[in-house]
Amino acid sequence: MSKIGLIIQREYTTRVRKKSFLVISILGPLVFAGLIFAPILISNTKNENQRIVVVDETKTICGVLQNNSTVHYDYGYCNIEVASVKKIFADSAHVSVLYIPKSEQMVQVQLFSKDDPGNDVVSSIEYQLNNTLERAKMKAENLDQAMIDKVKSSVKVEDNVNNKVTNTGYNAVLGYAASFLIYIFIFLYSVQVMRGVMEEKINRIVEVIISSVRPFQLMMGKVIGVGLVGLTQFLIWVILGFGAYHVGTAYLQGEMVNPQRAATEQTLKKGAPVDATNLSHMNPQNKDITGAMDNVDNMLRSTNWVLVIGGFLFYFLGGYILYSALFAAVGSAVDQETETQQFMLPVTAPLILSIVVMQSIITNPHSTIAVWFSIIPLTSPIAMMARIPFGIPVWQLALSMSILIGTIFGTVWLAGRIYRVGLLMYGKKVTYKELGKWLFYK
């Protein structure tokens, strides 16, 4: 094996074998999946049977609200005074008192319960009450059902860019996520390169090693080795994340099918006709989830994945090599972790700046600032990645990529010059002027 190969192998295996690598690899996607699914799961957890005791002063709702798998409406107390009903059920768990006071508009309805019945129940009640009230009002205005259905409209804007259906909001999420990932990875792994360089310098093993290999080989071996660790980590995240997404959606779909089937069975038992509209009234949120998933599916299809993934890998690796070489030079120039501060700031500034500007790039991906940031090499990995999902002119992409490649070569050369001198400099604080002189040492 070549010397640089040996170095890459050591950098890679010592890091991948660490416990922290395993922990981050497994916890990473779990945290992501958790962030995505937790809100949905939380709203779906109130599954205990709820009894809603209806007190109806308007005499219009009694018997109208439909039961579903978990909610059972009790109309036995419709005409009793609300205070005494409340008293009866004050200490009962899973029982709520729905109080509909006498009022023309029926705007203020109250739900009393010992424990929170959950969002589903509340929104189901609201949805059904609104529906009932609407129908009643329309009926009063002599509008028949057929007419109402005809009048109802549902407008959706279909976004066509270059004759392809796309979704701006979704592109923003994709651009944001991809460039944020690049940002995180550059930071995480460039700092690891810096730490590794400092470890070798402070341990004083470096002089032994560079008597066998050239400092440049050692630096590049480290950069590549750590980069491969990053790629491995990313691959594990993708696989686990994909798995978690599928398990999550399968679970949610199961959740949605069940209440409908249960409700249907219940209605059948009662001998009432199964009405499709009734079914969809049961749990309006289910309809949202199904719709959202269809949307996600459509959006996934609308994306140019070859470009997005290719761009991601290019800017991920390009940005990483650029910054890790700079971080390696910083690591070689100092003796102590605390001394890294003075050199870290100028190196990390463009990185942080690009994440700050990313918000504006995503809202307006073709603005002047967005274009410039995605062409300037130190900000382009993050800025360009944020724009790629929106579709960008080929010349901009080509320009940005070739400038980045050129800058990588220049920076790696520069970093190598500093690195080879810095490694053997101990005990004095280094100034920028000195770093400049190192470039010209033989």
Add this chain to the structure above:
Amino acid sequence: MGNIITAKNIVKRYSKHVALNDVSFTVPEGVIYGLLGPNGAGKTSMIRIINQITAPDSGEVLFNNEKLSADHTKSIGYLPEERGLYKKMKVGEQALYLARLKGMNKADAEAKLKAWFIKFEMQTWWDKKVEDLSKGMQQKVQFIVTVLHEPKLLILDEPFSGFDPINVELIKGELLRLRKDGATIILSTHNMASVEELCNNITLINQSKAVLEGNVTELRHSFKAHTWEVKFQGSEDAVRSALNGKFELIEMVPEISLTVAKIKIPDALNSNTLIQTLLPSCTILGFSEILPSMSEIFISAVKRNQPIPQA
């Protein structure tokens, strides 16, 4: 035998000072060569140039009469003064890694390492982390890693620092054995006793310049002050009066049943005249010439080269 290292007019400048100013010397093959000098004289800069860690600003180094190149790194073993190992890495794994960086193949390196581990009685260390070893133990590992690939040229910078006396003897024994097997060793040290004991040749670097070069025995003879040590039995006063005027008595120390005198012979006379002068006055038990120690040579050479302070 030829010269393994020929350094010609080496100049190395850093931003604020000149580390090596026109330094030339040759290291013959098969010797232990001392590279001496006070702290900051430029020894480490010279060693780094031979190891191709840095390049000279001008001048050149020849290895076996070839211009130094990357190919030569596998023929050189280097133990730097400030040395360390990866703390979290296991001993065996790390030694293998460093050996393979020197161009050894894995199987060969492993077999030779195992043999060295047995020789130094450290078989149980193989799977230990370096941070769990004592400093002396780490030094042993570093020494093994330096010599494992059987380099033609070994460069050791203060190799004995950090070792206890038992291990110092162990390492000295190994160095002498390596020389016998044909290796050349460049030893940079402040320990003058070990220079006298081990080194055949030296170069003394002071203030960026090579100020003294040569064979250790020849140097000691050339620096000698024509002083002799005489052990005798008899009257001290009789000896004193016999010497009077002709020889310089440096000191006279009475010991149990004999007296030891140090006497300087002036240039016009020799040891035989001293014996003839002493014979009538005492019984001579021992007579030997005092050669200067390397330490004395070092100090006098450094002082001689000291710039004269400006008034």
